[in-house]
Amino acid sequence: MAQGLPGVSEPAARVHRLTRRFGDRTVLDGVEITIGRGEFVALLGRSGSGKSTLLRALAGLDRDAEGDLEVPGTVAVAFQEPRLVPWKRVRANVALGLRSADPRADAERALAEVGLTERGGAWPLTLSGGEAQRASLARALVRDPGLLLLDEPFSALDALTRITMHRLVLDLWERHGPGVLLVTHDVDEALLLADRVLVLDEGRIAHETRVDLPRPRHREHPDLTALRATLLARLGVTPEGTA
């Protein structure tokens, strides 16, 4: 995978002709994506369409992906399962691998930002699902990423916690301004959070929708109803009540 050199007007990430084959199966087939600095992009696609494969390539975790990838800044990833190291306390998990002057102080600051100051000394296994996701977000943000990759980080959470986490992510994004790529199954989540929603199908970005609405957004907003219908149709989901 070729890594581009950072330039003056670099976006947070640029993917050019990204291709990934597993044996004789081509899962990604020349994907093109640009994520602007400070832009929030959501990626939808049917199960098995290659969303996680794309995200892993962007995170630099897949050496066998072909194509050009330009990510000028630091990349941080938060996964569906928080992936905290169980034998390190929460604070130490957030500080893990951090090469700053005072990793512990940075970790404390990040924990405060996600509202988890009091759980810094806890063991990961004692955290609730929402708390563990907050810790995972703190661990991502403490690296001050230019690109934040979120792989379905809210899908295992209950509905109320998910709403709280949506607000938290928007708040952190507005404050820190990374480019975000959020992989999700949830059309509403994509429409509530993102500036732009992409649909991955047959190994390519088959559709793109811009969401020009101020945040916070409400599910019932009439503009979202139309966008939701378009996206569901693109995903091959037939509206209820039709054949």
Ligand SMILES: Nc1ncnc2c1ncn2[C@@H]1O[C@H](COP(=O)(O)OP(=O)(O)OP(=O)(O)O)[C@@H](O)[C@H]1O
């Ligand atoms: N290491 C691998 N070896 C072989 N096939 C793989 C590997 N990783 C992914 N695949 C295949 O690539 C396809 C895309 O997988 P991927 O996990 O990226 O899909 P996804 O869109 O994230 O799915 P989901 O929404 O269900 O999480 C799947 O058919 C999967 O079986």
